[in-house]
Amino acid sequence: MTTGTQQRRKERIDRGIKVRTEGIYALMSWRELAYLILPRFVIIVGLLILPLVIFDMYWQRVISIVCIYALLALSFDFLAHHVGLVSLGGAFFVGVGGYLSAVLNSVFGFPALLSIAGATVIGGIICTLLLLPCLPLRGVYFAIVTLMYPLFMARVIEALDILGGTDGIMGIDSLPSAWMEQYFIIGMLLLFLFGIRRLVNTDLGLVLRAVKDNDQAVRASGMNITTYKAFAVCIASAIGCFAGASLVHIYMWAGISTFALDFSVLPIAATVIGGSGTLVGPVIGCLILVPVSELLRDFGTLRIVFYSLSCWPSLSFAARG
């Protein structure tokens, strides 16, 4: 009888402790440690090792492109599944970041790394300001409007013949070396990936998720949902602009094709294949999709057919990644 009461009392005390210590993990064994570290370890080491095991120049370039798409997919996944804004504006972010970095580098003479950093920050702000009027829109409507932006920008540049017109801006500095280029982008991808993962798990991340699930209740709690949406868009577009700026410095050229819809659509496919809402999934999705897409180049026009066929089983049998 007494032991029963004591047992219950102990349980009662434990429950309280359980909540208060949430977020503090006690590692009990090597196995638990492995569970915690291995998945991250595989991703980090896997990405870092890639440039070392691939010697072919062409495929080394592909690694950088994979990372750029991965950044876009990460930005899409964050906005769509953690804030509830389905954005097709990936191409817009890339274009804005790309052109900004090109201008900073070729007109103002900033070194490559500095102009990428500048384009990331300024681009994030510009994209947010331009998207601000669309933030009250939801679901499909927001998607359509964000799709309009890259098309619009590309036509404006073409018609007004500004920023190099159809020729684009040439003679942009590349990053100092091929190794530097790859490790810079891989490093930033890892930084953004784990940064966003951390953000999503904070109280702020919880509020962003609440904006997605239940915006009326957030408003009733005395919070301006537009502010939080704008904040999220700012982060996502800064990531996109960074991707665009890096791309421009890899190709040493900024043109209208940076507004190509590939940059909007492929990241979405990668997110779906890799697992939406997981943040890591989209990165893995890009690791699969982009090389496949490169391999299929040999097939010419049939490329997109094979491409679709390769996506199809994943979409129909494992729609959640």
Place this chain on the structure above:
Amino acid sequence: MKGGPILQIQEITKTFGGIIALNRVSFEVGEGEILGIIGPNGSGKTTTVNCITGFVKPSSGRVLFRGKEITGKPPHKIADMGLTRTFQIMRPYFSLPAYKNLVIPLFSPRARRTGGWRGGGRRGDRNTVGIDILEEIGFERDSYVPFKVTSTLPTGYLKRLELARCLALKPELIICDEVFSGLSMSEIASMVPLIERLQMSGITLIMIEHRLRELFKVADRVLVLNFGEKLVEGSAAEVMADPRVREAYFGSEKVEEVMRHA
């Protein structure tokens, strides 16, 4: 009316297309009182709440909170002033554990300013403060209930969770949109003292209700809406005695039954 008016509604009209949902409705709520609003379905109760809390912009008329005009302000500004509401159709964050629901309102500017609950609301402390509020509102602290995923909670707890979301903001006025409906008699019986306790702590309440018997127990004054117009306003007994109310709303037999129990 106890004390001065905290909320003044002046000649509010709301039309949806050609339909008049509210027609020149005026009333006042005194500091610290409980005002009940009743009326048949479609009489404009929830529209009134939406007009006051900014979720719907009234077509004409004014809403004053503590003498300041709040007509047409966005909901988050109004909530930030301490005028909060619950939703008739409960809107918790279903995928989260119950106590995590409160982290969100505790993140708001008002909660940070007022220190949330019992001086809490500090960074990283929102989980604990959330559980404190849940305990205050009748979640058993020593049970697993506050930690259960919200979608698995019964209606009674969800209603309390709605109230808890308001309390996290340290409100001055709470508008409860049908907190009693859908609850069993025993759940209501435990809810009534809770409402009284909120009033004791200095919070003004407006209660929109269909459960008249329970409402009359707690409400200081009652207002009857019918077809978007104010019919009567007064104490429970006055309202019940009014022939227009009997006619428009209850049907005379029902009134006597309710009166007998009240």
